Amino acid sequence: MMLRGLQIGVASLRGICLALLTASILAACGTSTPVKRQAAQAIRYEPQPVSEKGNEVALYAMGMIDTGYQFGGKNPEAGLDCSGMVSYIYRQALDLKVSGSAADIARRGKEIDPRTLRPGDLVFFNTLNRPFSHVGVYIGDGRFIHAPSSKGKVRIERMDNRYFASRFEMARTYFD
Numbered sequence: 001m002m003l004r005g006l007q008i009g010v011a012s013l014r015g016i017c018l019a020l021l022t023a024s025i026l027a028a029c030g031t032s033t034p035v036k037r038q039a040a041q042a043i044r045y046e047p048q049p050v051s052e053k054g055n056e057v058a059l060y061a062m063g064m065i066d067t068g069y070q071f072g073g074k075n076p077e078a079g080l081d082c083s084g085m086v087s088y089i090y091r092q093a094l095d096l097k098v099s100g101s102a103a104d105i106a107r108r109g110k111e112i113d114p115r116t117l118r119p120g121d122l123v124f125f126n127t128l129n130r131p132f133s134h135v136g137v138y139i140g141d142g143r144f145i146h147a148p149s150s151k152g153k154v155r156i157e158r159m160d161n162r163y164f165a166s167r168f169e170m171a172r173t174y175f176d
Contacts, residue, residue, distance in 0.1 A: 046115045069148065086098055122138065
């Protein structure tokens with residue numbers, strides 16, 4: 001009798017763990033509503049010299065549009081999450097290792113003034129009430145490509161989009 005109660009307890013514990021794991025997967029690189037912040041200022045972009053490496057990254061990123069979203073995904077066949085997309089693109093386009101979570105990637109590279117963004121640079125957002133929880137590849141003209149969990153496909157967004165403008169945190173470059 002006691003063994004049967006223990007088996008039921010273990011099964012319940014497994015169910016709880018599975019539910020928590022599922023919830024955390026669904027929230028990753030997501031776009032839940034964070035705490036209200038000050039209204040975003042429009043970024044006034046300043047023309048910058050072209051970076052050949054950055055252009056390669058931007059072109060490769062455009063080839064990822066409509067790729068499916070998958071939490072922890074690191075290749076297009078299985079699906080991509082935001083940091084997996086960035087890692088994959090940089091590795092394929094430049095053979096450059098940029099890996100880890102969006103926050104890990106934000107710690108590397110060189111911080112730049114958002115007005116000086118060039119295609120291929122990375123843009124970081126707070127989408128989960130924690131710093132640098134989402135990353136995308138800037139492609140020029142105030143637009144970036146990212147792998148959001150909402151609507152489940154890699155797509156282009158505008159930097160001045162109300163949602164992303166209010167959550168923008170930083171820009172980084174990995175080029176000259």
